[in-house]
């Protein structure tokens with residue numbers, strides 16, 4: 153079994169670097185003291201730090217390195233393109249990699265058969281473009297988004313984000329005309345008593361309360377939807393919900409804006425997470441993170457009839473630069489040649505093991521997710537479902553000290569999002585470290 157190798161944590165080189173980091177780097181990053189390593193290089197699901205420690209990386213740069221760290225064919229595509237043309241600006245000029253990638257995305261992204269693509273550099277920018285496009289196309293002022301949503305941190309995207317109050321604190325006033333509604337988070341459903349039974353009570357609430365008391369649906373441009381809520385806790389909607397939502401939005405001419413920035417590009421075992429429900433076609437899809445395996449790229453894909461803005465309406469100097477586009481084309485090639493299937497297979501295996509773990513451990517609850525977008529919660533007890541964020545952080549920290557990199561999400565979640573080429577053996581290594589960590593943290 154391949155294993156991490158830990159020499160010294162924190163190591164001397166790390167300590168020296170952090171001293172300089174503290175002086176020069178913005179203190180706004182959420183480092184939380186969980187990971188005391190400075191990464192120097194990576195290969196597949198493994199990374200090495202400046203002190204010679206070797207880690208098993210089940211975070212993949214926050215679901216970014218879809219093909220693993222430094223996949224040789226992606227690196228080769230980047231090298232080749234960088235040697236030919238690094239920048240020209242698609243705002244004013246044409247170059248092949250951008251059109252090639254747009255053509256490929258138009259083919260693989262779910263939606264109407266005719267699509268157009270707006271390129272940017274990040275998830276937040278892809279979301280901003282989606283917001284502006286929805287308003288431009290519909291000429292309607294409002295957007296809907298979910299509590300628990302994370303769509304990014306620029307002003308527009310932040311106005312849709314409602315994951316943690318600290319992300320918004322001191323930045324108000326935000327972009328007005330955003331209304332938040334509850335996500336179909338069945339594990340923590342707040343509607344059981346209002347609407348006995350389920351039948352998508354959270355959606356009925358939108359119709360019965362939001363559309364009657366707060367906003368006329370004819371004034372809503374678009375609804376931003378994470379097909380699995382990411383940062384907010386890896387919440388998986390019940391089967392049938394997306395179809396019901398699609399019907400509701402179509403009835404009122406509201407655009408369905410599918411944010412696939414975290415869940416897309418093969419992560420859930422299908423190329424796009426919305427495809428887990430047959431026949432749900434979004435109007436706009438936002439993509440970033442995994443699309444270029446670590447190179448900065450955002451894409452906002454819409455049906456051609458929706459992407460009808462005029463020249464000069466929106467643009468980005470760097471968006472869709474040739475090197476990122478080449479990396480994305482190579483990434484998609486790898487995804488289509490087996491990595492999406494691998495995510496489904498190894499993901500199902502890992503999920504089964506997390507379910508076993510949750511059965512055996514009182515404080516491990518709610519195993520969930522699809523493909524390689526998986527999570528469990530650390531709770532005070534299974535029965536109360538009460539979050540235990542301190543212990544969750546302790547598990548993440550202790551796993552790290554043993555050489556496994558995992559990330560938090562939501563109030564007490566731990567996510568498992570390795571690169572899509574992870575093997576069963578590597579998943580077993582992660583599970584064995586996790587089991588040892590739980591023994592240590594819960595003294596069993």
Ligand SMILES: Cc1ncc(COP(=O)(O)O)c(C=O)c1O
Nearest residue numbers: 274275276302303304382413414
């Ligand atoms: C679903 C979703 N949308 C948007 C974003 C924002 O992406 P970025 O950090 O690239 O701006 C994220 C980032 O985590 C995300 O998970």
